[in-house]
Amino acid sequence: MSIDRESAVPLHVQIQEHLRARIERGEFAVGATIPTEAVLAGEYGVNRLTVRQAIADLRAVGVLVARQGRGTFVAEPPVPIDVTMDARNLRIEHERARRAAESKGRRMVERVLEVDLVMASAEAAGGIGPGPATRIRTLSTSEGVPLLRTEYWVRSPLPPEDIRARGEEPGGIGPAAWNEIAGAEMFYGWRSFDARPASRADAEVLGVPVGSALLERCGLNTDEAGRPVMFLRRLAPGGRMRIVIPYPRD
Known part of the structure; x- marks a missing residue:
């Protein structure tokens, strides 16, 4: 050839x-x-x-x-989980990804990897402001397959040990816990989508080769009045998760 x-x-x-x-x-x-x-x-x-x-x-x-x-x-082609985000509804539904996984007969669990109180990174500070913040790193899996590596930055009313305890529950961190961690019901501020190569740390947690393609989704969550409460970054290996945003005409 x-x-x-x-x-x-x-x-x-x-x-x-x-x-x-x-x-x-x-x-x-x-x-x-x-x-x-x-x-x-x-x-x-x-x-x-x-x-x-x-x-x-x-x-x-x-x-x-x-x-x-x-x-x-x-390799076996991955069957991505389609997570649908309703463009008309700004209220954050923490069950969305779990429901999407269940629709394919898979159970999704989010567990805490690390929780610490540190100074907000430059990127996070651009969303929630500079100063000390709680950084939460989690891993979401489905049937043992890593789907999402997430880093949250929030000024939480809960101490780190309480957040760790919620992550150790059998089902991982549940939807209600996130509003408790943020101290408010959360709404979409903005979301961005990009691609990036897996770092060594990403590769180790997500079970992919270093340099492989990751879908990066960053965002800012606000309270109902529009005040910033949480900055987040999610990383998903290519082909494991797909974000769908329908734009209805009615």
Whole structure:
């Protein structure tokens, strides 16, 4: 199989695209082993390091998965959880993601990883103002699969130990607990969506390769009067969660 050596597209990217196309047309089925680096290097007429980079890129985005001592396999495509956000309703519904998971027969649990009282980061201070704030880091999982890594910044009326205790309950932090933690019923201030590569810390918690694509959703929650009460950042591995915002005409 030939590649274009005159193209401005790097060789490893061309190989990555070829391999992805071969998977999509069924040449390599889900669960099948792809050829070794040596075989692929011979097919494409490149060195093994070029093939290795192409495979690493496909592993990073979840198309391939390596199994120690067994080879590299075509990964099972993830079935994302669709979380619908109603553009007409500003009241935050903490059950939204849980209901979305349940609609696919999966149970979602949010557990606390860390709680500490620190000075607000520059980004968080831009939302809730500078000064001391409670930082809460959580991990949401479904059937043991990590879905979301979240960092909340809030000036909570609750001490860190009380927040940790809520996170240790059997079902993790429940919807009612978040309003208690914030000290108010919360409403959407704004949300932003971006993509970022997984850092080493992200990769460890979310169970993905370093550098893999993450969906980043940041936002500010307010009380009913519009006063800022919580800044948050959520990170989701590509393909595990999808945000849907319908725009009704009525």
